[in-house]
Amino acid sequence: QSVLTQPxxxxxxxxxxxxxxxxxxxxNIGNNPVNWYQQFPGTAPKLLIFSNSERPSGVPDRFSGSxxxxxxxxxxxxLQSEDEADYYCASWDDKLSGSCVFGSGTTVTVL
Amino acid sequence: xxxLLQSGAEVKKPGASVTISCRASxxxxxxxxxxxxxxxxxxxxxxxxxxxxxxxxxxxxQQFQGRVTITRDTPATTVYMDLIxxxxxxxxxxxxxxxxxxxxxxxxxxxxxxGTLVTVSS
Numbered sequence: 604q605s606v607l608t609q610p611x612x613x614x615x616x617x618x619x620x621x622x623x624x625x626x627x628x629x630x631n632i633g634n635n636p637v638n639w640y641q642q643f644p645g646t647a648p649k650l651l652i653f654s655n656s657e658r659p660s661g662v663p664d665r666f667s668g669s670x671x672x673x674x675x676x677x678x679x680x681x682l683q684s685e686d687e688a689d690y691y692c693a694s695w696d697d698k699l700s701g702s703c704v705f706g707s708g709t710t711v712t713v714l
Numbered sequence: 715x716x717x718l719l720q721s722g723a724e725v726k727k728p729g730a731s732v733t734i735s736c737r738a739s740x741x742x743x744x745x746x747x748x749x750x751x752x753x754x755x756x757x758x759x760x761x762x763x764x765x766x767x768x769x770x771x772x773x774x775x776q777q778f779q780g781r782v783t784i785t786r787d788t789p790a791t792t793v794y795m796d797l798i799x800x801x802x803x804x805x806x807x808x809x810x811x812x813x814x815x816x817x818x819x820x821x822x823x824x825x826x827x828x829g830t831l832v833t834v835s836s
Contacts, residue, residue: 605758636821637821638823640759640823647809647825647826647827647828647829648759648809648826649824649826650822650823653822659824691758691759693759693823694821695819695820695821700773701773701819702761702775702776703749703761703819704761705758705759705760706758708758
């Protein structure tokens with residue numbers, strides 16, 4: 604049972620905008636930054652968004668992140684076929700002497 | 715650039731223990747915390763713990779405390795994770811990942827190792 608809640612799936616046609624939500628609580632998202640990871644089948648996750656809305660070098664600007672209160676979201680604008688992947692949110696949780704918590708993951712399908 | 719190279723797949727019997735290594739290259743090893751994360755087949759990511767590579771201080775998630783030990787060999791720029799009393803539910807791909815910070819763990823992981831598959835089966 605993941606501490607952060609994400610929808611299991613999201614989909615869109617090429618060019619559409621897809622938004623993935625990530626819901627937490629005051630001990631994690633409400634008090635700590637959110638990062639997002641992209642994972643293709645059989646490969647390691649890759650850092651996609653950090654500090655709620657920052658993009659590492661090389662990540663296309665069609666990926667954007669935001670945070671409000673105890674929730675965060677990842678938006679993919681101009682959806683492309685190569686965006687088909689699993690997406691995970693992550694935050695730090697101040698309970699239990701501190702630990703990293705992940706979302707349950709969202710599979711994005713390009714129709 | 716920074717890279718993490720993990721040891722190969724392991725097959726273990728229930729009750730046994732496993733050690734996975736993660737060798738870092740391309741950056742100053744003591745300047746970044748290393749984390750361990752696992753992913754069971756078809757499941758999501760689960761954080762295991764971290765180690766400060768400068769002083770060796772390590773901490774595991776409450777779920778793994780008592781069963782996991784994380785250590786490092788500074789001259790070899792390698793981090794190790796030992797997991798004991800294996801059960802079938804421990805079958806997963808185990809990843810190491812570099813934090814951007816040296817002193818305080820965060821949820822910023824980049825890069826990741828390629829993953830090590832651990833299969834626990836009788």
